[in-house]
Amino acid sequence: MNLYTPLRSWLRAASCSAFIPKSRQLLPMKLPATQLNALCASFSAQHSFQHSSFSLFQKSFFSSCNISLSSKYPYIFPTNNPNEKSPYPLDIDADLSQLPTKDGYYTASFYCFTPIPSNELELLRLELIKWSIILSEPAFKNITCEKLQFDYLLAQLETTQVNFIRPLQAKLALTGRIYIHDIGINAQISFLGQYRKHIRFLIENNKWLSGRIPPFNYALTHNCAFKKFHVRVRPLVATDSTCNISTLENEPTYLSPEEWHSHLASNNKILIDMRNHYEFLVGKFDGAICPDVDTFREELDFVASKYADQKDKDIYMYCTGGIRCSVAGAILKEEGFKNIKTLKGGVIAYGKWIKDNIATDSSCQSDITLVSAQNIDQKHSSAQIIDQKHSSAQIIDQKHSSAQIIDQKHSSAQNIDQKHPSAQNIDQKHFPPQIKSNENTSECTTHSHRHQTPSLFIGKNFTFDKRLGEPITSHVLANCHQCGTQNDTYTNCSNPRCNLLFIQCDPCRSKYNNTCGNDHCIQVVDLEKIKKEEAIIAASKKSKKAEPINFKLGLPPIYDYKTRVRPDFTFRKLRKTHDT
Template sequence: MALYNRVNGRVLREKMQAETQNRVTISFYKYHHLADPQAFRDQLYQDLDALSVLGRIYVAAEGINAQISVPAEKTDAFRTYLYGYPFLNNIRLNIAIQDDGKSFFKLKILVRKKIVADGLDDSTFDVTQTGVHLNAKEFNALAADPNTVIVDMRNHYESEVGHFKNAILPNVDTFREELQIVEDLMKEQKDKNLLMYCTGGIRCEKASAWMKHQGFKNVFQLNGGIIEYARQIKQENLPSEFIGKNFVFDERLGERITNDVIAVCHQCGQPCDDHTNCKNDGCHLLFIQCKACAEKFNQCCSEECQHVLTLPEEEQKEIRKGVNKGRQVFKKGRVEKIRNLGEE
């Protein structure tokens, strides 16, 4: 049996869009020592492929980090299978709150050095000594304490469209950068309540242990992240201290938590919080674009990319050949190029 997808991504995306069966988007993670990550990965691929699971999963010697889409009719079978692994038995599954069933179009399972790139040497501290896990009600109560500092442990493009009120929002592109920045920001406030949150909780697991290792006294984290928080406030009819959208790393690119639109289109500056990727495959920049600008610029981030799309496909491939795009997310270095479009 094949252990990798061999079908063209464009074909798979079209197939997913045409699919009529209901799907459930699920995320989960677990830090656990895996003796043979590759063997675990290969078995996992076979079993999940048989269940028609789509998504992206990272496996490492330190555990598993998964964001997947499961056919609704097979969710019970999937849960039974997953819980069959002793270290995953009864693991919390974060269920998407705003789900059109189109979150992933293929199954991709990769073996990596770490399930989250954090730049830390785990042998230098106890990664199991994490902060206190809080549910939504407890989070709201602690957030209201004047002795609490709330820190968003996500990247800038995530917090740009949604975040907790009064939270510190580090302007970073990666989690690795953020750990050092947060440590520096908080070095004179080690006795305050350090309240951290992220998308599904995984980044805070490692961050809270690191902060405790660095001497912070009162470290707390949102259990299950924003995804679980959104589910609990809806279920328990609690006030939302989170405003806007929760950015997610799949085809949806966001789940709406409240009706607040706190971001702007990166091209015209009008209120908008819809992320997209530049239609030019040689760019694929992640940025915020309103419907009017999407129509005006043919879903591209710039006139340059808009022009590339008018070229024959073979010429476009030549332009892309050998180009290392690097990390393609909207940031200050691209502001001038994009914003100028809306000023003409």
């Protein structure tokens, strides 16, 4: 084996994350704000004289823009000539002031398909990395004038140096995961809210991205969803086949959330979930089919084979943010399918639309298809009905209040199901006992101040970040992989070499120490805690910061990808081991 192969592999892995040391040309860290603004102004003046294109670019931003906010922003652009484009306005993205956030960070995604020369991808990657670095600089934060901040960003894009070895300890203002390829870009990011316009400014300043990135598709819940900032040159979607711009020009029909809701509510449709099976497990559109396969390419083959004789029929597809359906719809249309329709913005956009159109009246707080504990108590007359039909419940009620019995640990539906077998038959499609029919819809709607839209998507939308999901309705469709109780909280085994993706309830999380329950994984996690405590104690004695401990040690993972996302077999094996 070539001796340089391991080195190349390590460098490739290291390049997935980028950090930067302080450049000699950067401004002083503790420079007063007034002097800093003056220096920044001189930098911007020099920059604008050297680059004539900057004045034109600046004019398009700070004067009237020829693009209306009501325009439709497409996802695909067959050409990408920098000299023939106009930048989008800075206020194209929705205002964040009305969106709650836990830590000041907002999470969003965006994608587009447009030609990018292969020899420009690494340069584009370096520039994207610089975005996070410059926005995180203390010197940048000290600038108070927004105009000077924009000038500073342009100046620093040329002077900032990227280093892939030395880590940056400060918390980044822009984190996330961005994939770039010669057919476009796919990004999921978290950023500080005050930098929304600055990120858009950087996008429109780039010659390949300017006038191409549609408005940000904001998440349903907001916090810093990523620990680091990764920029990778790789296919946007793993199709296992060549996917070019000419193929992607066969766009499916995009439906807005309102149009999508209207189409699905009218009649039975061919509805396909293009996400992974583990995403489908915790949330879905009612009546959707999710191919039980492991790769995106296999999903395409499944659809093409199953509906080969129905190419003229309407086929509806959806995914998390829309990009998978954009690619799948284009490929299927190229193979002869004529009426592929997809949800624009994916489940994320639909969830936001539902929340914007749901009633806020206190008399109708729950989802129209959700029975909360209060509704269950009202329908079954709480403990009165239970006491009348079950003498055993009367004895219990004498010792404990009915509310405690019915609503203990927020599991009223389970108690009622134990006493009312008929409640167990409310749904036979793997829905939890809390789900019921829409028989009380009129009652709920008449008390609301505005029209209430029942969500056709039930459960949680899985996300590929540390949140691992955001709820759209309160339905819980899945069960804990370890004890079988109703739960939909995904987690990864804390042993980094295991990293098994599975659903775990709070009691099991405490019992198995945030692991899958394998004895080896529990021991590794316990050892990690001991080592961290020892490192902290040793560092405190030497007045040094504790060095992070890497327990992967370059070793390969225990399970392959398919096993890590299909934990059922692993847990069946663990149960047999524990039983013996």
